[in-house]
Amino acid sequence: MPQYWLMKSEPFKYSWDDLVAETEGVWDGVRNHSAKLNLRAMGVGDQCFFYHSREGLEIVGICEVSVAGILDPTDETGKWAAVKVKPMRKLAKPVSLKQIKAEPKLADCELVRLSRLSVAKITPEEWQVICDMAEG
DNA sequence: GCCAACGTTGGC
């Protein structure tokens, strides 16, 4: 059974469109231990929301882990983890942070509780709630 | 651009 995640990226550094253009992207540059543990816990086929931070502040698309458990190629120490992801689909309607905060069912999600965590875990229930919001 | 939250570093 796949797990669910949310990955943040600043769109002016690496946006959803950049990932789509690349077809497959390496999710590297994470330098936070909690985020690293989440990256290490990912498996091939896991589903990830692609969230735009700093600008946009919304979930824009869904991608899937295509390669799990690799070392961060941008890290010379060999201590940091990375995964590869492939874009799956763009959301019909982006789900903004504002909407997420306004939804009681999402009040406890890692994205809201740990706002600075760049790779957050999403429960299946939360995933479903956000997917419903993206279609509404 | 500001600032709060949080992680890391380094002096003791």
Add this chain to the structure above:
DNA sequence: GCCAACGTTGGC
């Protein structure tokens, strides 16, 4: 091993 200082992240 504690904690103050500092740097970074990310919402506003």
